[in-house]
Amino acid sequence: MTRALARAALYAALLALAALVAMPMYWLVISAFKSSDEIFTATPRWLPAALEWRNFGRAWAGAAFGRYFLNSIVVALAIVFLQLATSSLAAYALARRRFVGRGIVLLAVIGALIIPIQVTFLANFITLQHLGWLDSYWALVAPFTASAFGTFLLRQAFLAVPEAMEDAARLDRCTGLAFLWHFLLPLSRPTVLAFTLVALVTHWNDYFWPLIVTNRDEIRTLPIGLAMFVTQEMMSDWNLLMAATLFVAAPMLIIFFLTQRYFIRSHMHAGLKG
Amino acid sequence: MNIRHVLWGLLATAAMACGSPAGAAEPVRLSFWYPVDLGGGLAKVIDGLAADFDKAHPDIQVTPTYTGSYDTTLQKIQAAKMAGTLPDVAVTEISSVPVLGALGAAQPLDAMIAAEGGKGFLDKFWPSMLLNCVYDGKVYGIPFQRSTPVMYYNKDAFKAAGLDPDKPPLSWDELVAAAEKLTRREGERVAQWGLELPLEAFNWFYYALVYANGGEVLSPDGTKVLWDQPPALAALGFWHDLVNKYKVTPAYTPWNDGPQEFVAGKVAMIWHSTGSQAFMRQNVKFAWGLGRLPKETQFGPPSGGGNLMLYATDPARQKAAWSFIAWLSDAKQAARWSIASGYLATNIASWDLPEMQALVKEHPEVLVTKEQLPDAKMEPASAKYAPARDILNALIKDVLADKVRLEPAVKEAVANANAAMAKQ
Numbered sequence: 171m172t173r174a175l176a177r178a179a180l181y182a183a184l185l186a187l188a189a190l191v192a193m194p195m196y197w198l199v200i201s202a203f204k205s206s207d208e209i210f211t212a213t214p215r216w217l218p219a220a221l222e223w224r225n226f227g228r229a230w231a232g233a234a235f236g237r238y239f240l241n242s243i244v245v246a247l248a249i250v251f252l253q254l255a256t257s258s259l260a261a262y263a264l265a266r267r268r269f270v271g272r273g274i275v276l277l278a279v280i281g282a283l284i285i286p287i288q289v290t291f292l293a294n295f296i297t298l299q300h301l302g303w304l305d306s307y308w309a310l311v312a313p314f315t316a317s318a319f320g321t322f323l324l325r326q327a328f329l330a331v332p333e334a335m336e337d338a339a340r341l342d343r344c345t346g347l348a349f350l351w352h353f354l355l356p357l358s359r360p361t362v363l364a365f366t367l368v369a370l371v372t373h374w375n376d377y378f379w380p381l382i383v384t385n386r387d388e389i390r391t392l393p394i395g396l397a398m399f400v401t402q403e404m405m406s407d408w409n410l411l412m413a414a415t416l417f418v419a420a421p422m423l424i425i426f427f428l429t430q431r432y433f434i435r436s437h438m439h440a441g442l443k444g
Numbered sequence: 445m446n447i448r449h450v451l452w453g454l455l456a457t458a459a460m461a462c463g464s465p466a467g468a469a470e471p472v473r474l475s476f477w478y479p480v481d482l483g484g485g486l487a488k489v490i491d492g493l494a495a496d497f498d499k500a501h502p503d504i505q506v507t508p509t510y511t512g513s514y515d516t517t518l519q520k521i522q523a524a525k526m527a528g529t530l531p532d533v534a535v536t537e538i539s540s541v542p543v544l545g546a547l548g549a550a551q552p553l554d555a556m557i558a559a560e561g562g563k564g565f566l567d568k569f570w571p572s573m574l575l576n577c578v579y580d581g582k583v584y585g586i587p588f589q590r591s592t593p594v595m596y597y598n599k600d601a602f603k604a605a606g607l608d609p610d611k612p613p614l615s616w617d618e619l620v621a622a623a624e625k626l627t628r629r630e631g632e633r634v635a636q637w638g639l640e641l642p643l644e645a646f647n648w649f650y651y652a653l654v655y656a657n658g659g660e661v662l663s664p665d666g667t668k669v670l671w672d673q674p675p676a677l678a679a680l681g682f683w684h685d686l687v688n689k690y691k692v693t694p695a696y697t698p699w700n701d702g703p704q705e706f707v708a709g710k711v712a713m714i715w716h717s718t719g720s721q722a723f724m725r726q727n728v729k730f731a732w733g734l735g736r737l738p739k740e741t742q743f744g745p746p747s748g749g750g751n752l753m754l755y756a757t758d759p760a761r762q763k764a765a766w767s768f769i770a771w772l773s774d775a776k777q778a779a780r781w782s783i784a785s786g787y788l789a790t791n792i793a794s795w796d797l798p799e800m801q802a803l804v805k806e807h808p809e810v811l812v813t814k815e816q817l818p819d820a821k822m823e824p825a826s827a828k829y830a831p832a833r834d835i836l837n838a839l840i841k842d843v844l845a846d847k848v849r850l851e852p853a854v855k856e857a858v859a860n861a862n863a864a865m866a867k868q
Binding site for chain 2: 209
């Protein structure tokens with residue numbers, strides 16, 4: 171009996187916490203459906219008087235969202251694919267190979283984790299200019315082909331695979347990259363998936379870099395479209411902004427709900443932010 | 445695709461890039477960077493303006509590019525300067541005129557202005573709006589999306605408190621008296637604040653108070669801050685008293701929250717940008733009006749917003765870029781931009797145009813914003829002011845929250861700001 175009570179109390183507390191976390195999401199959704207008259211009322215309105223579906227059409231027409239969607243998908247997938255390739259190779263070397271300077275390389279990778287983009291953006295920008303890649307897809311993808319976060323995360327996962335397994339694989343002539351492909355990556359699948367998701371969300375949401383390196387609508391990405399709804403000095407059209415936010419965030423939210431257990435795992439694993 | 449295809453492709457591209465020697469019929473293509481907002485609505489106005497310019501000037505083609513906020517636009521321009529990929533024309537926040545002038549990114553406009561009629565051309569604008577356009581004795585900016593703060597007040601609340609709804613306070617004494625009557629308490633809780641001065645990173649209302657008290661914020665050469673001079677000290681003291689002595693103003697209101705609280709009836713008077721009028725017209729459900737920022741010794745609202753600046757260096761592009769700037773700042777276009785955006789019409793002749801008169805007829809309170817224009821003062825600007833701006837912002841928050849004692853805190857902030865500006 172006391173156990174049931176304790177359990178009920180626990181669930182009540184968790185529900186209250188969940189409500190707290192879900193609150194902004196709820197507000198986002200209902201605001202997207204409100205008319206602009208209803209956005210600001212003296213007492214908050216928990217349900218819109220009528221569903222303003224037109225908000226979505228107006229928001230969609232507010233910027234070149236069709237093109238932005240395509241660009242975001244291409245850029246985010248390209249980055250994630252390249253990061254997986256480079257990170258798993260680097261992580262393999264750092265976790266399973268012995269070579270001179272390995273410790274220093276690892277230290278450099280960990281050091282790179284704490285450098286924000288604002289420090290490196292000018293150097294990257296000028297490099298891209300020399301390559302003639304500014305204002306192109308290359309500019310959006312090239313600086314992110316390697317990931318210190320991914321390298322570190324995968325190295326930790328690879329370390330957890332026992333040496334004995336590598337010895338056994340060696341007996342079957344499965345060494346080097348074959349071992350990486352047939353053993354390390356499949357065995358680290360939760361980490362690989364989790365990293366994929368974090369990288370996907372990070373680059374889906376990236377605003378600063380695409381804004382700096384692009385000038386043409388044809389290659390710009392979703393967050394820039396969203397920012398066009400936020401005003402400089404005056405007030406924004408909040409209902410349209412919320413409607414646009416909803417369809418920009420939707421793909422990531424759906425992927426998150428489908429795969430959330432891996433997501434949570436990655437954050438427990440590393441306690442680091444991509 | 446094999447490597448040979450790639451190489452041929454590259455060669456072909458290179459040949460195309462070199463092969464068109466300034467074709468005579470090719471229009472000059474100008475890039476125009478702008479930071480604006482509003483549901484893509486204003487971005488469309490900009491596109492429309494550019495399209496109309498192209499129509500009137502077949503030899504020039506303008507491509508507008510949205511560049512985010514004022515801060516990201518500045519960063520984009522600074523990076524582009526390093527890489528040699530500057531735009532031809534861009535709108536930037538007015539206090540960045542010295543920054544971009546000193547960087548050698550923006551080009552002085554004096555020669556082009558002289559060709560356009562010199563003083564006659566500049567006289568088309570409100571003189572106060574030109575204050576933030578000059579650096580090192582040369583004109584670098586032309587006023588475009590400009591604003592000043594103004595006081596929005598709730599006429600219904602004025603009536604309920606026994607105040608004349610057609611006479612907003614004009615002096616600091618009247619301001620305090622009105623705010624005290626308008627502040628309504630229910631027990632400990634404040635049901636309606638008398639006055640709000642929302643805070644943002646540019647410290648607009650600090651400047652407003654210092655100017656209204658006859659003071660200055662920055663030395664004329666832009667190297668020393670003057671926050672510890674008596675008028676400035678008293679101005680911050682007055683703001684502190686509104687919060688902590690008269691208790692008619694909350695200690696901290698974020699910039700964007702202010703208008704929402706005004707709409708919700710949680711505050712009866714609020715200082716905000718002239719640019720918020722469109723929002724108020726759309727959302728306020730009670731009778732409201734505009735008043736000038738009250739004075740202590742003089743009227744002196746600070747100015748804000750963005751200027752048009754020119755970056756092209758090639759003479760042909762420079763000529764085309766200048767004709768775009770001149771066209772955009774002309775009375776007709778300035779009026780069109782003002783009506784669509786809520787920014788001030790900076791061209792004096794705009795106010796006489798029928799479309800502007802129609803706006804005044806529908807919203808007579810707009811005249812208050814015009815009335816303030818001759819008294820507007822400049823936003824403090826120097827190539828080195830940025831760190832001081834942040835130190836001042838922290839100082840204001842601490843003083844209003846009553847966390848520090850006014851005089852020693854200001855002295856310390858002045859020392860820090862001057863040291864930070866000298867170091868750069």
